[in-house]
Amino acid sequence: MKGVLLVNLGSPDSPDPKDVKKYLGEFLMDERVIDVPLWARNLLVKGIILNTRPKASAAAYKKIWWEEGSPLIVISERLQNKVQEQVQVPVALAMRYGSMTIKKGIQELVDKGVDEVFLIPLYPQFAMATTETILVLAEEIRKAHFPDIKITDLPAFYNNADYIDVLSNSISKHLSGKSYEHLLFSYHGVPERHIRKSDVTKSHCKIDGSCCKTPSKAHEFCYRHQCLEVTRLVAEKLQLQEGTYSTSFQSRLGFDPWLLPYTDRTIERLGKEGIKNMAIVTPAFVSDCLETLEEIAMEGEEIFHEMGGKEFTTVPCLNDDDAWVSLLSKWINNWVTKPETQTVNGK
Structure with a gap:
């Protein structure tokens, strides 16, 4: 059975400095975000940034925090729900950083009987610190916890x-x-x-x-x-x-x-x-x-x-714009129905 995993960046659980510090620690310790030797990354992140930045970042998050929660999370959930209405396979949502982990997202799909996952990094362009870190972590999780499933990913769609x-x-x-x-x-x-x-x-x-x-x-x-x-x-x-x-x-x-x-x-x-x-x-x-x-x-x-x-x-991002929802759904439906040798996003 096929299923889809949408993956975005992530967010602190709240704009409280403690939650922001925890989130920043995970994000900035990623070797594809700050790509320096581990000792230097530890010194920079744990020795300097996490002792100075969380309070300012928390204040920034408080400025944009919605009643429903983190805007990024809320918008991503709206997108997920709208896409689910237009496709016939299960659609789960995960974040690269934070509590909505990729492992949880895959587990949600596996619990529904999915053994083939279409992983969609929600980034138009490829970058080490976005698409690549998602794909690498997803493969590590697959090997360690879900060896029997297959993962296919959506290529960068910047020029589609x-x-x-x-x-x-x-x-x-x-x-x-x-x-x-x-x-x-x-x-x-x-x-x-x-x-x-x-x-x-x-x-x-x-x-x-x-x-x-x-x-x-x-x-x-x-x-x-x-x-x-x-x-x-x-x-x-x-x-x-x-x-x-x-x-x-x-x-x-x-x-x-x-x-x-x-x-x-x-x-x-x-x-x-x-x-x-x-x-x-x-x-x-x-x-x-x-x-x-x-x-x-x-x-x-x-x-x-x-x-x-x-x-x-x-200009707002595409967010849960109906045309964007329809396009994502089209790519998913193409993946569900087309042979593996054919592209799903027309590139």
Whole structure:
């Protein structure tokens, strides 16, 4: 019997500093998030970050926490329920970090008789710290606890034509009737070394002005290329004029080089250059979360206003949008009915 496991990032159980500290500890100790030797990761995370950051992060979570709970969890559950209505196989939900574990998600499916799982990381682009860490952990759990089940995963869908249509239409709908001079595509940042580590050719990714535009096998796992490609495809779909949109990266940590340009500095620059009305979309996420609701919608808007900007419009993530639900359901139904040799998302 087949079943589906949707996997998102995760969330603390509450905005209480103790719960936030526990969550951050698990998240930041992941070797694919902070990819330094264990001794250095222990020193950085347990010796510094967990002694300084939980209180500030808890305050940020409190700003965006809903009555029903964590926005990311609530939105993901809504998505799960809507998808379940459109497919004939069981759909479970898990998080990479936190109490809604991947092991629990697989167990839920196994208890319903599932022995073949379609694992869907809820990220359009591939990255070490998102898709890869989900797939690696899921395989470890399968081998240790569920050796008789089979897991198939959904590849990155950043350039899938149907996904680009859904994303473009969502942006267009939310910006309809609004006047804006610049649309900023802000993606979650990663250290530059992650890009090089993910380069299967070991030579293509130079993070310069050309490598992401030059065809290569490396692009299958290149987060930077995939982000830039989403921007390009959406801009083409929406017929955006050159100079009226750009790409940036948010949420950097530490002192190592991260992908440029940085979102906060880009917002600051646009304000200084006289842009009065701007809009921002965050296509690295399919569900609104701390990074979109607090870092972008609150902190970003504050920076823009400080620089003289007037209107700051945040485009919501796809969340449980009906068109997005229908597309996910289509991919699932394709997987259920099509032979293994055929793709499920049209790529």
